Amino acid sequence: MKTLTPPRVTDTTLRDGSHAMRHQFTREQVRAIVAALDEAGVPVIEVTHGDGLAGSSIQYGFSTTSELELIEEAAKTAKRAKIAALLLPGIGTRRELSAAIERGIKVVRIATQCTEADISEQHFGMAKEMGLETVGFLMMAHMRPPEFLAEQAALMESYGADCVYIVDSAGAMLPDDVRRRVAALKERLSIQVGFHAHNNLGLAIGNTLAAIEEGADQVDGCLRGLGAGAGNAPTELIAAVLDKLGINPGLDVFKLMDAAEYIVAPIMPYQPIPDRDAITIGYAGVYSTFLLHARHIAAEFGLDPREILVELGRRQAVAGQEDWILDVALDILRRKRAAEGAGDAREPATAERSAD
Amino acid sequence: MGERQAVKVAILGTGNIGTDLMYKLLRNPGHMELAMFAGIDPQSEGIARAKKLGIPTSYEGIEAILDDPEIRVVFDATSAKAHVRHAKMLREADKIAIDLTPAARGPYVVPPVNLGAHLDKDNVNLITCGGQATIPLVFAVSRVVPVRYAEIVSTVASKSAGPGTRQNIDEFTFTTAHGLEAIGGAEQGKAIIILNPAEPPIIMRNTVYVVPANEEFDQAAIVASVDQMVAEVQQYVPGYRLKDAPVFDRRRTPWGERTIIAMLLEVEGAGDFLPPYSGNLDIMTAAAWRVGELFAQHLLGIRQEVAA
Numbered sequence: 105m106k107t108l109t110p111p112r113v114t115d116t117t118l119r120d121g122s123h124a125m126r127h128q129f130t131r132e133q134v135r136a137i138v139a140a141l142d143e144a145g146v147p148v149i150e151v152t153h154g155d156g157l158a159g160s161s162i163q164y165g166f167s168t169t170s171e172l173e174l175i176e177e178a179a180k181t182a183k184r185a186k187i188a189a190l191l192l193p194g195i196g197t198r199r200e201l202s203a204a205i206e207r208g209i210k211v212v213r214i215a216t217q218c219t220e221a222d223i224s225e226q227h228f229g230m231a232k233e234m235g236l237e238t239v240g241f242l243m244m245a246h247m248r249p250p251e252f253l254a255e256q257a258a259l260m261e262s263y264g265a266d267c268v269y270i271v272d273s274a275g276a277m278l279p280d281d282v283r284r285r286v287a288a289l290k291e292r293l294s295i296q297v298g299f300h301a302h303n304n305l306g307l308a309i310g311n312t313l314a315a316i317e318e319g320a321d322q323v324d325g326c327l328r329g330l331g332a333g334a335g336n337a338p339t340e341l342i343a344a345v346l347d348k349l350g351i352n353p354g355l356d357v358f359k360l361m362d363a364a365e366y367i368v369a370p371i372m373p374y375q376p377i378p379d380r381d382a383i384t385i386g387y388a389g390v391y392s393t394f395l396l397h398a399r400h401i402a403a404e405f406g407l408d409p410r411e412i413l414v415e416l417g418r419r420q421a422v423a424g425q426e427d428w429i430l431d432v433a434l435d436i437l438r439r440k441r442a443a444e445g446a447g448d449a450r451e452p453a454t455a456e457r458s459a460d
Numbered sequence: 461m462g463e464r465q466a467v468k469v470a471i472l473g474t475g476n477i478g479t480d481l482m483y484k485l486l487r488n489p490g491h492m493e494l495a496m497f498a499g500i501d502p503q504s505e506g507i508a509r510a511k512k513l514g515i516p517t518s519y520e521g522i523e524a525i526l527d528d529p530e531i532r533v534v535f536d537a538t539s540a541k542a543h544v545r546h547a548k549m550l551r552e553a554d555k556i557a558i559d560l561t562p563a564a565r566g567p568y569v570v571p572p573v574n575l576g577a578h579l580d581k582d583n584v585n586l587i588t589c590g591g592q593a594t595i596p597l598v599f600a601v602s603r604v605v606p607v608r609y610a611e612i613v614s615t616v617a618s619k620s621a622g623p624g625t626r627q628n629i630d631e632f633t634f635t636t637a638h639g640l641e642a643i644g645g646a647e648q649g650k651a652i653i654i655l656n657p658a659e660p661p662i663i664m665r666n667t668v669y670v671v672p673a674n675e676e677f678d679q680a681a682i683v684a685s686v687d688q689m690v691a692e693v694q695q696y697v698p699g700y701r702l703k704d705a706p707v708f709d710r711r712r713t714p715w716g717e718r719t720i721i722a723m724l725l726e727v728e729g730a731g732d733f734l735p736p737y738s739g740n741l742d743i744m745t746a747a748a749w750r751v752g753e754l755f756a757q758h759l760l761g762i763r764q765e766v767a768a
Contacts, residue, residue: 126712161652163669166712166714195633199630217654220626222626223626404709422654423654425613428615431667
């Protein structure tokens with residue numbers, strides 16, 4: 105058995121959890137959660153709209169309280185913990201990054217689809233210039249093999265990343281998938297390596313453990329698993345497991361359990377679990393945040409969310425493509441109507457054309 | 461064929477965009493005659509192709525273009541940085557610049573929306589591919605009902621996003637958002653770009669969301685205005701099509717729960733040089749062709765019907 109070292113745990117309840125909360129965190133909730141995490145020894149706390157800086161939109165859902173206000177509240181509340189923000193190039197820009205720095209973030213996590221690391225160069229550049237700690241996020245990492253991911257991670261390292269994460273955005277990986285990917289990055293990079301899990305196949309804690317066994321230096325959790333899809337690895341559970349393994353990085357297990365039980369559980373709109381639709385997300389390998397959007401659209405058009413999610417997987421939809429949910433739903437509807445012989449009012453010529 | 465009236469034009473920049481535009485001009489010259497294809501890379505594939513096609517070429521940059529006083533219109537498909545320099549030289553040489561870079565030295569133009577107002581300018585800018593694709597639809601709504609907010613999501617195939625776009629992705633969002641406001645007529649604009657690496661590559665997709673300033677609008681009038689605009693863009697981008705009729709959906713917004721309009725747009729390229737999936741590049745060269753043609757007609761004194 106390898107000698108394990110204690111990983112750094114980043115709590116992202118206030119960022120990934122923003123999806124499940126439909127981006128409606130309040131200042132008071134942020135203050136209570138940050139205070140509890142800080143008190144329990146969590147070193148990094150991520151606070152941003154679920155889709156990163158400037159994610160507040162029709163595409164992803166509008167924030168009720170601006171993320172900059174929430175970041176400011178978090179930075180004021182934390183005594184020891186550093187506040188982090190997420191940034192997806194293509195959605196957020198250096199303008200929002202600059203504003204977040206003014207409000208007190210010390211870490212920025214810059215996320216791209218795992219094939220597109222080269223769109224992050226200007227953001228890493230600015231973050232390093234401003235003295236931030238930088239983390240690269242390779243999202244939807246189940247879609248590409250380990251060696252490919254190592255190449256992309258090396259690009260982020262060259263731009264100034266201090267750590268690069270394998271991000272299982274779809275919660276689609278099995279423990280061996282995680283091991284091979286983390287190992288490939290450990291082998292290739294001279295910087296730290298991290299892992300971010302989703303629980304769509306019920307493997308968030310197991311996968312996080314697999315990553316740590318391969319030498320992951322950083323891992324993510326959310327209190328009560330509050331996050332997109334079936335949620336993330338629960339921070340309190342990571343703490344308990346690390347403690348039993350003898351590699352507790354300084355987390356107070358009982359205080360984290362209390363924070364999950366008394367602060368987060370009462371404000372959660374629902375407990376994320378691997379239910380029918382979330383399992384489908386892991387199974388089909390689509391972005392976890394599609395869950396609520398697919399349910400909304402499916403209900404509106406009388407469809408099963410699963411048929412939409414599976415089709416999105418077939419089309420290789422990537423991080424941030426929530427607009428394809430409506431597109432797919434309309435396509436399915438058109439197909440069904442055609443099968444029922446009703447035709448499509450917008451394209452009356454279809455039947456004649458195919459008869460040519 | 462009889463004697464055709466034509467204005468001499470030149471392409472500056474021999475990369476993918478410049479080369480695709482060359483093929484468009486050869487396929488359909490309109491009132492233009494391609495008199496020079498110039499760049500700085502003697503090894504470029506574009507130069508080799510132009511030579512084979514008998515087009516005068518130069519790899520000494522803008523000089524050959526400046527030396528020919530008969531060239532009146534110049535398409536600049538280089539880079540924003542280079543165009544800043546070119547803009548001044550072209551102006552001094554009394555040539556009209558159609559700028560395909562993000563330099564924005566001249567006013568933004570979207571052919572069916574506002575080109576008519578800028579035919580007296582000596583430099584016009586084509587904004588971004590996302591802007592060329594989505595601004596016409598926002599404008600089609602804003603001419604029926606005031607638009608409080610317009611948001612667009614452009615999804616392009618990874619293979620069609622070159623290093624320029626990748627290294628300057630922030631500029632895409634700023635410039636496109638500004639175009640939605642300045643030309644599209646939205647009080648506030650927002651732009652998102654997503655690169656999708658699927659194989660086979662996806663055709664350029666755009667989703668346009670619009671929040672009207674009030675709830676009293678005529679849905680049928682909006683649909684009719686949008687249909688008319690799509691037909692106008694199709695005149696120069698045949699692969700420009702809405703996948704469905706505009707969808708009216710209730711959503712939570714900062715202005716309360718509101719009816720928003722969602723439009724799903726696909727842009728398939730003509731495949732002149734670049735592959736058909738890269739509609740994002742095609743709509744830039746097609747718009748450039750259209751702008752060039754209207755300037756040429758204007759210079760020749762031909763009466764034309766364009767939006768004011």
